[in-house]
Amino acid sequence: MRKVAVVGIGHGKFGVRSDASLRELAFEAVKACLDDAGIPLKEVDSMVTGIAGDEFALGLQPSAQVHDYIGFHPKPNFRVEGACATGSIALRTGIMNVASGLADVVLVVGVEKMTEVPTSIATEIMGKAGDSIWEYPFGTTFPGYYALIANAHMAEYGTTEEQLAMVSVKNHYYGSLNPYAHMQKKITLEKALTSFTVAYPLKLYDCSLITDGAAAVIIASEERAKVISKKPVWIVGAGLATDTLRLGDRKSLTSILAAREAAKTAYKMAGVGPSDIDVATVHDCFTIAEIVAYEDLGFCEKGEGGKLIAAKETYVGGRIPVNVDGGLKSKGHPIGATGVSMAIEITKQLRGEAGERQVKNPEIGLAHNVGGTGQVVAVHIFRRE
Numbered sequence: 001m002r003k004v005a006v007v008g009i010g011h012g013k014f015g016v017r018s019d020a021s022l023r024e025l026a027f028e029a030v031k032a033c034l035d036d037a038g039i040p041l042k043e044v045d046s047m048v049t050g051i052a053g054d055e056f057a058l059g060l061q062p063s064a065q066v067h068d069y070i071g072f073h074p075k076p077n078f079r080v081e082g083a084c085a086t087g088s089i090a091l092r093t094g095i096m097n098v099a100s101g102l103a104d105v106v107l108v109v110g111v112e113k114m115t116e117v118p119t120s121i122a123t124e125i126m127g128k129a130g131d132s133i134w135e136y137p138f139g140t141t142f143p144g145y146y147a148l149i150a151n152a153h154m155a156e157y158g159t160t161e162e163q164l165a166m167v168s169v170k171n172h173y174y175g176s177l178n179p180y181a182h183m184q185k186k187i188t189l190e191k192a193l194t195s196f197t198v199a200y201p202l203k204l205y206d207c208s209l210i211t212d213g214a215a216a217v218i219i220a221s222e223e224r225a226k227v228i229s230k231k232p233v234w235i236v237g238a239g240l241a242t243d244t245l246r247l248g249d250r251k252s253l254t255s256i257l258a259a260r261e262a263a264k265t266a267y268k269m270a271g272v273g274p275s276d277i278d279v280a281t282v283h284d285c286f287t288i289a290e291i292v293a294y295e296d297l298g299f300c301e302k303g304e305g306g307k308l309i310a311a312k313e314t315y316v317g318g319r320i321p322v323n324v325d326g327g328l329k330s331k332g333h334p335i336g337a338t339g340v341s342m343a344i345e346i347t348k349q350l351r352g353e354a355g356e357r358q359v360k361n362p363e364i365g366l367a368h369n370v371g372g373t374g375q376v377v378a379v380h381i382f383r384r385e
């Protein structure tokens with residue numbers, strides 16, 4: 001396998017973007033990415049587009065809207081999907097292109113436009129990421145799935161509503177420092193705890209945002225990376241794993257098996273362990289998901305995730321800073337863009353370009369991206385030179 005590095009990053013503004021269409025959102029991120037890499041589009045050999053929902057994109061083949069608008073033809077572009085892990089699966093596909101020698105320079109774009117429809121319809125569309133026979137027709141929704149996980153975690157390990165709210169307070173704090181975040185406002189523990197209940201125990205401030213946005217990275221082979229970038233960030237571990245479609249078929253509700261498997265593969269490939277990770281982005285679609293991620297990634301023992309956030313160990317300056325870009329909670333969660341946005345944050349951190357959110361001198365970073373309730377999970381590990 002050839003070595004692969006991130007050589008360009010471009011983040012669009014996340015939010016309610018009624019000013020831009022799907023293709024325009026993608027263009028914004030791609031333009032910023034090419035500017036960051038300092039190369040023209042003609043130097044890119046191939047493109048992968050992550051868009052999760054045809055129903056959000058209001059049509060089939062939305063990736064063609066993207067390659068057409070940025071003027072990429074006749075070069076190859078294709079779309080991948082994996083619900084909320086779409087962006088990281090797009091990155092993995094790009095890595096496979098470069099590592100195999102099929103391409104030297106690949107543009108990976110993640111984009112989603114979710115706010116064209118009301119929340120009720122968005123909830124219904126996202127609910128279809130569950131089992132289309134045994135879950136979704138009975139009215140299951142994502143806040144509902146993660147409420148089951150939260151209740152199980154509280155019953156098994158004594159995790160509290162306060163600990164869930166602490167994740168939200170942290171992620172809103174860092175989101176307030178991130179100019180690309182959907183919601184740039186700090187919140188108090190009391191505000192989180194007294195917000196309305198969406199699906200018990202999850203309240204408004206336990207839920208990620210419904211967001212429009214795009215993110216893009218350019219990855220390259222070793223030979224090209226050294227020419228293009230002064231600060232290439234190497235992708236040294238890539239894990240992808242799957243689990244049952246139906247949540248009820250899982251052995252445990254308090255752990256996501258696919259996350260554990262994906263992490264195991266990525267750690268082994270990178271030759272590192274959880275204690276070597278200096279900064280991480282994890283899939284906090286709901287606050288409980290961040291607590292479960294701490295445990296699945298080995299940042300703490302099983303059942304100790306609530307205590308890790310309560311001790312502020314996942315803040316900058318703590319043992320393992322997590323989601324210091326605001327996470328899905330505050331930065332927002334435009335489904336197809338999220339995994340690519342995670343790779344951008346880790347790249348920025350490893351390049352020392354995260355400004356007020358900068359972790360001190362990190363060398364190794366990790367991105368963890370969950371699709372659905374854990375049907376597919378991608379974990380990537382990044383390392384600076």
Ligand SMILES: CC(C)(COP(=O)(O)OP(=O)(O)OC[C@H]1O[C@@H](n2cnc3c(N)ncnc32)[C@H](O)[C@@H]1OP(=O)(O)O)[C@@H](O)C(=O)NCCC(=O)NCCS
Binds near residue numbers: 084123205206286
């Ligand atoms: C929680 C949720 C239901 C709220 O949606 P809603 O009730 O339609 O909220 P609205 O859009 O009407 O917004 C009402 C207010 O709450 C704010 N708000 C909306 N969602 C919010 C969230 N997740 N966190 C914090 N504030 C939120 C809005 O900005 C608005 O504030 P304002 O009154 O000051 O303008 C929605 O955000 C949601 O479904 N989130 C989860 C998304 C999801 O499942 N993603 C996939 C995960 S795998």
